[in-house]
Amino acid sequence: MIGAYAPGRGTTAEKLNRQRYAKRVANQRMRRFRRRIRPTNLTVEQLLMRLKPSALLDGLYPDRGRRWRIPTKREPFGVVDLEDFSMIDHPQKTIHSLEALAEAECTLASAQLNFCDEYCHDIGAFLLLEAMWDQLGPIFHGGSIQKPTSKVLEAVGLRAQLGMAPFPAQYGDVLPFRIQKKQRASGRQTTNPIDPERSEKVSDHLCDWINKVLDEVANQSLTEEGLVLVQNIAGEALDNAETHGGLKSEEGSWTVAGFMAQRNDRHRFHLSFLNVGATIAESVESCPAVIREGMDDYVRRHRTVRSDLTEEELRTVYALQDGVTRLERKLSGGAKGGTGLADVMDFFADLAGGGTDDDQPNLAIVSGSTYIRVSPPYDRPLRESVTGITAETILPRQIWFNSRNSPLQPPAESHVFRLPGFIKGTLVTMAFNLNIKYLEESADGHD
DSSP states (O other): OTGGGSTTOSOHHHHHHHHHHHHHHHHHHHHHHHHSOOOOSOOHHHHTOOOOOOHHHHHHOTTHHHHOOOGGGSBSOEEEEEOSOOTTTOHHHHHHHHHHHHHHHHHBSSEEEEEOOSSOOOHHHHHHHHHHHTTSOSOBOOOOBOHHHHHHHHHHTHHHHTTOOOOOOOOTTEEEEEEEEEOOOTTOOOSSOSOHHHHHHHHHHHHHHHHHHHHHHHSOOOOHHHHHHHHHHHHHHHHHHHHTOOOTTTTTOEEEEEEEEEETTEEEEEEEEEEESSOHHHHHTTOOHHHHHHHHHHHHHHHHHSTTOOHHHHHHHHHTSTTOOSOGGGGSTTOOOSOHHHHHHHHHHHHTTTOBTTBOOEEEEEEEEEEEEEBTTBOSOEEOOOTTOOTTSOOOEEOOSSTTOOTTSOOOTTTEEEEEEEEEEEEEEEEEEOOHHHHHHTTTSOO
């Protein structure tokens, strides 16, 4: 049988069959080659594109290094649609959208990016997009965007950050807190990573903006106590971002932005803080022994009660409690430490007070693969009463996301769960409708 198919052997029919078979295979391969459309009209910038190191993109798309192709070996064109783009309302879908962007950057020579939502429902999702943008290759060109969303991006300064052409629309019904950023230079080490003037300016700008919002909505302003509270919140948030960055290339970075938009008879308030670096769980892992003991006990207890809870999720919940810090110096000498996120939640609950059942205020804390929804009935850390403790004693605030607000009970699945992707850092983002009646009634109140 072998000899029958050797070159120069066999009958005439067998020789002709071999020739026809070889020709058919050659034609099939040629057709496949012709059908494969190679990218054309690539810019010099695209041709020189190389894989950029990015912990953020690698976390969102773990196959990034394996799937990345040089531009001439990619699919020529694709489309990425950002729809329901909100880490507050649609966290899973938003994570998948960010993954799609990271995948497109590896496999497409050119892509169109469409912003499908009519309104910007969460400025935090756009801060994540902005943090990714400089690390993505120059493949995105053109796309569609709705007018209300374009007004917000223009107002807060994100339009330029995302490399978009100027929008013709005005934004008179949007009161922006324009994007504020600090990015530490790669590899740079300092003993005092915070620039005091810079962080204080951001705190002052935030107070001014909130006063403008309150004046616009209810002809009010922050009290002296309120001003101090907001300045402390902003300072603590930026301090946490600087102190717990933890990445050599992106350590110490933070981004803040917000806006208030008038939509019909409602005033929608948005504010977000983002830092790219170590997650909350990674940062608190190096905490002092006295805190580590309680945290490890909490993790062991609830990993056996709720099998779907991960160590990262439980550490993140534990880190939200007053007094939990990774810095030894904040535990000594009566220093106040480990209260930053509780302060943010308190501020959120005060300003968002009076939310209706059909429009509950929401705050989301996203760190790593952990998603924490801070919303009623778990929207504020509480100071529990303890027998024998006087009212003058300041008790630590706790929020365990369960009906008893107890560390002995696991957090509710509706408020603490795992995302399908990984954010290398921490995003704190909030959105709610300002309740004019509530603000007017609380004008002379203590807060």
